[in-house]
Amino acid sequence: xxxxxxxxxxxxxxxxxxxxxxxxxxxxxxxxxxxxxxxxxxxxxxxxxxxxxxxxxxxxxxxxxxxxxxxxxxxxxxxxxxxxxxxxxxxxxxxxxxxxxxxxxxxxxxxxxxxxxxxxxxxxxxxxxxxxxxxxxxxxxxxxxxxxxxxxxxxxxxxxxxxxxxxxxxxxxxxxxxxxxxxxxxxxxxxxxxxxxxxxxxxxxxxxxxxxxxxxxxxxxxxxxxxxxxxxxxxxxxxxxxxxxxxxxxxxxxxxxxxxxxxxxxxxxxxxxxxxxxxxxxxxxxxxxxxxxxxxxxxxxxxxxxxxxxxxxxxxxxxxxxxxxxxxxxxxxxxxxxxxxxxxxxxxxxxxxxxxxxxxxxxxxxxxxxxxxxxxxxxxxxxxxxxxxxxxxxxxxxxxxxxxxxxxxxxxxxxxxxxxxxxxxxxxxxxxxxxxxxxxxxxxxxxxxxxxxxxxxxxxxxxxxxxxxxxxxxxxxxxxxxxxxxxxxxxxxxxxxxxxxxxxxxxxxxxxxxxxxxxxxxxxxxxxxxxxxxxxxxxxxxxxxxxxxxxxxxxxxxxxxxxxxxxxxxxxxxxxxxxxxxxxxxxxxxxxxxxxxxxxxxxxxxxxxxxxxxxxxxxxxxxxxxxxxxxxxxxxxxxxxxxxxxxxxxxxxxxxxxxxxxxxxxxxxxxxxxxxxxxxxxxxxxxxxxxxxxxxxxxxxxxxxxxxxxxxxxxxxxxxxxxxxxxxxxxxxxxxxxxxxxxxxx
Amino acid sequence: xxxxxxxxxxxxxxxxxxxxxxxxxxxxxxxxxxxxxxxxxxxxxxxxxxxxxxxxxxxxxxxxxxxxxxxxxxxxxxxxxxxxxxxxxxxxxxxxxxxxxxxxxxxxxxxxxxxxxxxxxxxxxxxxxxxxxxxxxxxxxxxxxxxxxxxxxxxxxxxxxxxxxxxxxxxxxxxxxxxxxxxxxxxxxxxxxxxxxxxxxxxxxxxxxxxxxxxxxxxxxxxxxxxxxxxxxxxxxxxxxxxxxx
Numbered sequence: 001x002x003x004x005x006x007x008x009x010x011x012x013x014x015x016x017x018x019x020x021x022x023x024x025x026x027x028x029x030x031x032x033x034x035x036x037x038x039x040x041x042x043x044x045x046x047x048x049x050x051x052x053x054x055x056x057x058x059x060x061x062x063x064x065x066x067x068x069x070x071x072x073x074x075x076x077x078x079x080x081x082x083x084x085x086x087x088x089x090x091x092x093x094x095x096x097x098x099x100x101x102x103x104x105x106x107x108x109x110x111x112x113x114x115x116x117x118x119x120x121x122x123x124x125x126x127x128x129x130x131x132x133x134x135x136x137x138x139x140x141x142x143x144x145x146x147x148x149x150x151x152x153x154x155x156x157x158x159x160x161x162x163x164x165x166x167x168x169x170x171x172x173x174x175x176x177x178x179x180x181x182x183x184x185x186x187x188x189x190x191x192x193x194x195x196x197x198x199x200x201x202x203x204x205x206x207x208x209x210x211x212x213x214x215x216x217x218x219x220x221x222x223x224x225x226x227x228x229x230x231x232x233x234x235x236x237x238x239x240x241x242x243x244x245x246x247x248x249x250x251x252x253x254x255x256x257x258x259x260x261x262x263x264x265x266x267x268x269x270x271x272x273x274x275x276x277x278x279x280x281x282x283x284x285x286x287x288x289x290x291x292x293x294x295x296x297x298x299x300x301x302x303x304x305x306x307x308x309x310x311x312x313x314x315x316x317x318x319x320x321x322x323x324x325x326x327x328x329x330x331x332x333x334x335x336x337x338x339x340x341x342x343x344x345x346x347x348x349x350x351x352x353x354x355x356x357x358x359x360x361x362x363x364x365x366x367x368x369x370x371x372x373x374x375x376x377x378x379x380x381x382x383x384x385x386x387x388x389x390x391x392x393x394x395x396x397x398x399x400x401x402x403x404x405x406x407x408x409x410x411x412x413x414x415x416x417x418x419x420x421x422x423x424x425x426x427x428x429x430x431x432x433x434x435x436x437x438x439x440x441x442x443x444x445x446x447x448x449x450x451x452x453x454x455x456x457x458x459x460x461x462x463x464x465x466x467x468x469x470x471x472x473x474x475x476x477x478x479x480x481x482x483x484x485x486x487x488x489x490x491x492x493x494x495x496x497x498x499x500x501x502x503x504x505x506x507x508x509x510x511x512x513x514x515x516x517x518x519x520x521x522x523x524x525x526x527x528x529x530x531x532x533x534x535x536x537x538x539x540x541x542x543x544x545x546x547x548x549x550x551x552x553x554x555x556x557x558x559x560x561x562x563x564x565x566x567x568x569x570x571x572x573x574x575x576x577x578x579x580x581x582x583x584x585x586x587x588x589x590x591x592x593x594x595x596x597x598x599x600x601x602x603x604x605x606x607x608x609x610x611x612x613x614x615x616x617x618x619x620x621x622x623x624x625x626x627x628x629x630x631x632x633x634x635x636x637x638x639x640x641x642x643x644x645x646x647x648x649x650x651x652x653x654x655x656x657x658x659x660x661x662x663x664x665x666x667x668x669x670x671x672x673x674x675x676x677x678x679x680x681x682x683x684x685x686x687x688x689x690x691x692x693x694x695x696x697x698x699x700x701x702x703x704x705x706x707x708x709x710x711x712x713x714x715x716x717x718x719x720x721x722x723x724x725x726x727x728x729x730x731x732x733x734x735x736x737x738x739x740x741x742x743x744x745x746x
Numbered sequence: 747x748x749x750x751x752x753x754x755x756x757x758x759x760x761x762x763x764x765x766x767x768x769x770x771x772x773x774x775x776x777x778x779x780x781x782x783x784x785x786x787x788x789x790x791x792x793x794x795x796x797x798x799x800x801x802x803x804x805x806x807x808x809x810x811x812x813x814x815x816x817x818x819x820x821x822x823x824x825x826x827x828x829x830x831x832x833x834x835x836x837x838x839x840x841x842x843x844x845x846x847x848x849x850x851x852x853x854x855x856x857x858x859x860x861x862x863x864x865x866x867x868x869x870x871x872x873x874x875x876x877x878x879x880x881x882x883x884x885x886x887x888x889x890x891x892x893x894x895x896x897x898x899x900x901x902x903x904x905x906x907x908x909x910x911x912x913x914x915x916x917x918x919x920x921x922x923x924x925x926x927x928x929x930x931x932x933x934x935x936x937x938x939x940x941x942x943x944x945x946x947x948x949x950x951x952x953x954x955x956x957x958x959x960x961x962x963x964x965x966x967x968x969x970x971x972x973x974x975x976x977x978x979x980x981x982x983x984x985x986x987x988x989x990x991x992x
């Protein structure tokens with residue numbers, strides 16, 4: 001018996017006079033254009049397998065009489081069309097799909113495998129998450145989420161389980177997922193690490209306009225991902241369209257220009273360049289005793305080209321790069337000393353990828369990437385100079401079988417990756433406190449290191465997915481990493497069981513082992529460390545509600561072992577253990593004019609630095625994290641209003657109980673209380689955003705005002721003590737942060 | 747690197763503004779210096795331990811430690827045992843052990859036979875009304891004779907002011923605080939360290955030989971100025987004067 005949604009689809013296809021009633025598309029929201037005009041539509045979407053939910057790579061997406069494009073590694077596509085146009089999707093081994101476009105900027109298309117024609121077709125408004133607790137955000141959602149200023153990585157704070165970092169240092173070079181350290185998770189662009197995520201002042205390296213979408217996998221991820229003991233954020237770059245397209249955006253911080261269009265008969269290109277201009281006005285805002293030798297400025301750029309080599313084979317080349325420079329001199333008020341700071345970071349990464357879909361369910365994905373990175377940093381008599389190059393490659397071959405060994409709809413996958421890095425390191429630095437280690441006020445001896453380090457990491461994996469019954473699907477896999485510098489070869493089994501309770505409800509159970517190589521910062525200086533390891537168990541339930549609505553409830557437990565700690569101040573040793581338990585709720589609603597988001601996380605993350613130590617809170621533990629966001633587009637499409645409310649618990653904090661005065665050194669050593677035994681105050685804030693659109697012949701101009709923390713509730717980032725620790729005060733972030741921007745789009 | 751980045755971020759957002767008391771402010775009770783006279787001892791020699799403290803009103807005085815001990819401050823018992831502390835009518839006396847004691851302590855500390863041995867002395871100072879005493883440490887160097895620097899004599903805008911005397915200064919202009927003494931650095935690697943502290947106005951260059959004081963309209967009409975001179979080997983001396991603000 002067909003489900004109601006299937007009947008709707010059948011009615012649509014019948015109306016269009018299609019010969020194949022089972023050809024299917026999923027398009028939520030009302031069709032038609034209220035103004036009756038041919039309104040330009042910047043369309044993004046994803047194409048996925050209707051039965052497995054996996055993305056369909058290399059599918060041809062075309063507008064009748066208009067542009068054509070193909071889906072990328074994640075099944076995503078973008079093109080410019082008009083409301084009311086007909087979208088046609090074709091892929092080898094699948095039935096074609098057709099769709100009349102409404103005003104919806106995002107569509108999801110479920111393709112029916114040829115082999116399973118005649119089965120009940122499930123219509124989905126958005127593809128199912130790849131693992132329990134995972135979610136995705138489209139480019140438009142990333143760009144218009146209130147309080148983020150349209151910044152890609154700032155949007156991550158809205159995701160369940162992501163902790164907004166406290167302190168000016170922020171999350172450093174990563175994202176805090178489910179109470180673990182930033183280095184435990186990875187942020188990938190097109191499958192490869194981005195060596196530097198943030199520009200100065202925490203602005204994302206990758207502009208949102210150059211991104212197709214973002215997948216957030218907080219845990220329980222597939223064997224194809226590794227070298228992370230917590231979560232994965234996978235960002236997909238945006239491919240060019242079949243017609244010339246362009247956009248320019250200016251904000252108070254930077255300006256971005258983006259263009260895309262066809263190349264030859266079968267190619268498309270997209271290029272994005274951005275430059276900050278904080279350096280033009282920052283010097284006038286600084287105190288008199290701070291001299292800017294080089295005002296902070298950054299560049300970044302991304303170029304992606306796609307080619308359809310054959311109907312079954314396509315390739316893509318992506319080059320992304322960034323450059324940041326800052327140099328300043330400050331006079332020390334109480335001495336005759338001068339403080340000099342310089343930071344110069346740059347990188348270029350190139351990724352050549354190919355996707356091939358053969359006959360008999362065979363498909364291949366492969367990519368090669370090269371990286372060149374330079375990091376120069378100096379402060380007073382300390383410095384760091386790193387020159388790193390890397391050559392990495394990854395490939396995965398999969399084959400789909402209708403029947404295999406008595407199982408149905410079986411997908412067998414196998415893959416491998418290699419990452420060979422060479423890092424020339426020259427440093428003289430104070431080591432700095434470790435996670436959870438209170439500052440004891442004593443100057444640590446500077447460590448010096450001059451060496452070239454080779455970091456060869458390899459991995460191989462295999463997985464099999466199969467339906468045990470129409471309602472039960474099992475995925476099991478094995479990943480073996482080789483961290484060759486450390487002579488460590490961790491074996492990581494992983495599995496997921498998916499139970500379909502009804503057409504709209506699914507329960508998923510996942511478990512697996514995950515490891516992170518000991519390659520973060522000064523861990524690199526030691527070659528005899530083992531990787532940090534985690535065992536994750538995740539139970540999730542998800543239910544689709546109406547058209548565009550979804551609720552996910554996830555509970556998880558993570559046991560961490562071999563954590564690298566040095567509580568005695570010596571070298572790192574794999575002697576720590578940790579445990580995180582938590583639950584997450586994510587409810588979302590997407591329609592053509594409304595976006596709603598409710599995310600709540602409850603978690604407890606603790607650890608022991610040595611086997612005999614008492615358990616304490618992890619420095620990144622966050623008990624409560626609530627985000628409620630909504631945006632609404634007016635009927636005439638000229639205005640969009642959005643708001644986001646956030647409530648978060650304060651992060652753990654180690655109090656100072658007193659101090660001992662060292663008379664000879666004329667300094668005070670704090671006497672700390674129990675590690676992370678107090679918390680910073682909890683915080684709540686409301687962010688608002690309004691966008692206005694002016695549509696002209698052939699192009700659109702839009703302006704936005706994004707105001708963070710509209711009722712001026714300052715967030716306590718950390719406590720600052722006076723010189724003898726007898727007083728403390730709160731360090732608060734800026735109470736209100738307005739961002740304005742102007743964007744023109746062809 | 748994290749600390750440096752935080753500092754830079756703080757500089758760039760102008761976060762240097764704070765209501766916390768500065769180390770040059772005489773605004774709450776604390777120990778300003780611990781003195782051993784002499785700071786370096788040979789075997790069986792004796793030093794006197796005293797403190798420079800201020801009370802909550804910012805008034806300086808020389809005090810005797812409430813308690814003095816080497817036990818908690820030195821992880822090696824043999825090092826702690828190389829210096830004996832005892833209360834006397836003149837204050838706490840620190841007596842260096844004999845040659846055998848020093849040899850045992852040097853061995854425990856991993857020092858060669860002729861190297862000087864620093865023994866930490868922990869002291870307390872009780873403040874009326876406070877639940878816990880103030881704590882401080884100071885090293886007494888054994889096996890190497892040493893002396894404290896000369897007691898500094900303070901000059902205010904070039905005029906010499908005797909210890910404890912009152913100097914009259916004006917509001918709203920920069921006042922130069924210097925010393926009568928030359929105070930030559932013992933060596934290039936071990937320069938003298940200076941500390942100016944005040945109970946009124948704001949100080950810049952307070953950790954140099956020439957402190958600069960400015961008294962604003964809202965600052966108190968009177969206050970103390972304290973000068974402390976330290977050597978790299980544990981020697982210390984101090985003096986103070988009073989300011990009357992016109």
